[in-house]
Amino acid sequence: MSEIDTQRRQFLKTSAGAAAIAIAPGMMLYQTAQGDTQAASSTVRWGMLIDTAQCKEGCNDCVSACNKENGLSGKTGATDSQWIRKIEIKDVSSGRALSLPMMCQHCEHPPCVDVCPTQASFKRADGIVLVDRHLCIGCRYCMMACPYKARSFVHETLTDQNPDVPRGKGTVEACSLCVHRIDKGQKPACAEACQNKAILFGDLNDANSDIYKKVRSVASVQIRADLQLNPGVRYQGL
Amino acid sequence: MADLSKLYSMNRLYYVLLALGGLAVLGGAYAVFMMEHHGHIISGMNNQIVWGMPHVFAIFLIVAASGVLNVASIGSVFGKAVYKARAPLASLLSIAMLAGGLAVLMLDLGRPDRIIVAATNYNLTSVFAWNVVLYSGMFSLVIVYLWTMMERRMNPFNKAAGLAVFIWRFVLTTGTGLIFAFLTARQAYGSALLPPMFIVLSFAWGLAVFHVVQKVIYSWNEKTLDPAILQRTKNLLGVFIVGSLYMVATYHLTNMYFAHQTGFERFILMDGGVYPNLFWWGYVVLGNALPLLLIYFPGLGKTRCVMIASMMVVLGAFALLYVFIIGGQAYPLNIFPGYEVVSSFADGQVASYAPSLYEILLGFGGLAIAFLITTVSVRVLNFMPQDKPYISD
Numbered sequence: 001m002s003e004i005d006t007q008r009r010q011f012l013k014t015s016a017g018a019a020a021i022a023i024a025p026g027m028m029l030y031q032t033a034q035g036d037t038q039a040a041s042s043t044v045r046w047g048m049l050i051d052t053a054q055c056k057e058g059c060n061d062c063v064s065a066c067n068k069e070n071g072l073s074g075k076t077g078a079t080d081s082q083w084i085r086k087i088e089i090k091d092v093s094s095g096r097a098l099s100l101p102m103m104c105q106h107c108e109h110p111p112c113v114d115v116c117p118t119q120a121s122f123k124r125a126d127g128i129v130l131v132d133r134h135l136c137i138g139c140r141y142c143m144m145a146c147p148y149k150a151r152s153f154v155h156e157t158l159t160d161q162n163p164d165v166p167r168g169k170g171t172v173e174a175c176s177l178c179v180h181r182i183d184k185g186q187k188p189a190c191a192e193a194c195q196n197k198a199i200l201f202g203d204l205n206d207a208n209s210d211i212y213k214k215v216r217s218v219a220s221v222q223i224r225a226d227l228q229l230n231p232g233v234r235y236q237g238l
Numbered sequence: 239m240a241d242l243s244k245l246y247s248m249n250r251l252y253y254v255l256l257a258l259g260g261l262a263v264l265g266g267a268y269a270v271f272m273m274e275h276h277g278h279i280i281s282g283m284n285n286q287i288v289w290g291m292p293h294v295f296a297i298f299l300i301v302a303a304s305g306v307l308n309v310a311s312i313g314s315v316f317g318k319a320v321y322k323a324r325a326p327l328a329s330l331l332s333i334a335m336l337a338g339g340l341a342v343l344m345l346d347l348g349r350p351d352r353i354i355v356a357a358t359n360y361n362l363t364s365v366f367a368w369n370v371v372l373y374s375g376m377f378s379l380v381i382v383y384l385w386t387m388m389e390r391r392m393n394p395f396n397k398a399a400g401l402a403v404f405i406w407r408f409v410l411t412t413g414t415g416l417i418f419a420f421l422t423a424r425q426a427y428g429s430a431l432l433p434p435m436f437i438v439l440s441f442a443w444g445l446a447v448f449h450v451v452q453k454v455i456y457s458w459n460e461k462t463l464d465p466a467i468l469q470r471t472k473n474l475l476g477v478f479i480v481g482s483l484y485m486v487a488t489y490h491l492t493n494m495y496f497a498h499q500t501g502f503e504r505f506i507l508m509d510g511g512v513y514p515n516l517f518w519w520g521y522v523v524l525g526n527a528l529p530l531l532l533i534y535f536p537g538l539g540k541t542r543c544v545m546i547a548s549m550m551v552v553l554g555a556f557a558l559l560y561v562f563i564i565g566g567q568a569y570p571l572n573i574f575p576g577y578e579v580v581s582s583f584a585d586g587q588v589a590s591y592a593p594s595l596y597e598i599l600l601g602f603g604g605l606a607i608a609f610l611i612t613t614v615s616v617r618v619l620n621f622m623p624q625d626k627p628y629i630s631d
Contacts, residue, residue: 076582078284089577117366118359138348140288147423156277170348
């Protein structure tokens, strides 16, 4: 009788141990994958103020930093992704020339989100406009709808991706405001890389932030403000 | 016995046609496989021209699928016997073209394997998402409508089904026009005129396709179409052509009225290279002026003329859609009004586009799907128009 009991206990112990060994790594991976589970707050509105007077023609630091951070090739062919680009503009009537970076403007009312058939384009509570690469079916309607040409379509197989920034062939992508950095309390790569401090990043709703104060003290505009999309990116000196 | 050998050769021809259609579908499937495997890099599309040749084919098929039902509506809703006899064929063509067009549209997606997501994650504000419902609803409605015509016991519901289809297809083509009408930032689109323009275009394109298919079926069955009937439908085609030309002219004239759009109009109508040529020669001359001449010029307007006119209308449709879809994207998006712009992302430059073989194979694959559905259905079911002795109504 007692002999049978010992065997039974031994068996149960071994099984429990084996089960624990089998499940434990999965649980740990699950926790790692979940990361910081705190949701984005709607009291925050992330934005940028770009000082065109400080942005130098020919300087491409923000573009290079973005490419490196997000694992983009940096090529500028017709089918290559460009999340941020430098535009040289010249006033037709006065001849005044300016240089400025252009990227997703993180609109409050983003047309890309309106037109997306699958809710792959979405706006986070803190104002960051993103593409869910698992939902995007690659219809490119958002690219047609964006007034800033901020989005690119992945035309070919990708290699050497940055694990923080997963991308996928056949889906649409754009500037994520370096959401993976923001969630770690860092600035977007372009803002950090700009030597002339032309890109001021911060919370447009936080009365103590530099961007909040500066937007209220200097003249700045939103591009294509006539469309009333209320972009989170503003330009000074335009 | 002579008749029998003729029957054999007809039978052989049928299988040859099936094989040719099947081959074109296979070509489309090959293009899809290649685009899936390599990505859209092997297409001519890029980050500036995001919708290309597949969309020209798909939108033609979908718009014509709606317009061809006009024949059915005039019969079922307005009770004209001549058209009623043609309603089953019109409905069949509608289903066939809708299937072909949707296949092209879906298979051009970056991730066609995820198409089910369009049903599981539905975005109420998206015109594309509305169209998913509109297209599938149209499919089911037209099948029910066909059922009420071809099954005697369902005949009493024919009028109601016809009315439902009549309303649905107006909403559907409005939806197709809205895809572009809601793109307010783009100079070529963002006009409230687009939905009605697409509706009128659908009338002409649908009837043109119908004329061609009807003629082929009559020849196949060695029957001749009553000239009085052709006379009526050709006059209708003439009216539709004039109507669509009017809508297209109005769209361009309103654009010219808005000062900030004149640059775009100058591009599409004068300076834009391939686009003005396609517009004037392809759409206006080949797709409208010559067909009108063939229909209305004294002494012309016989069966052969109407056939050629109809085929020209179809070719003109492709020319117009190419100009509208691709030319509309090629013109630089105006992000900084009043400024000259240069960048690495083609800002301020006319975007270039050359359709690749894969896109064209995919487009013809869609046409072939419509062709196969029509050919097989006409063979196995009775879609031959049955005219009563001619009644003027």
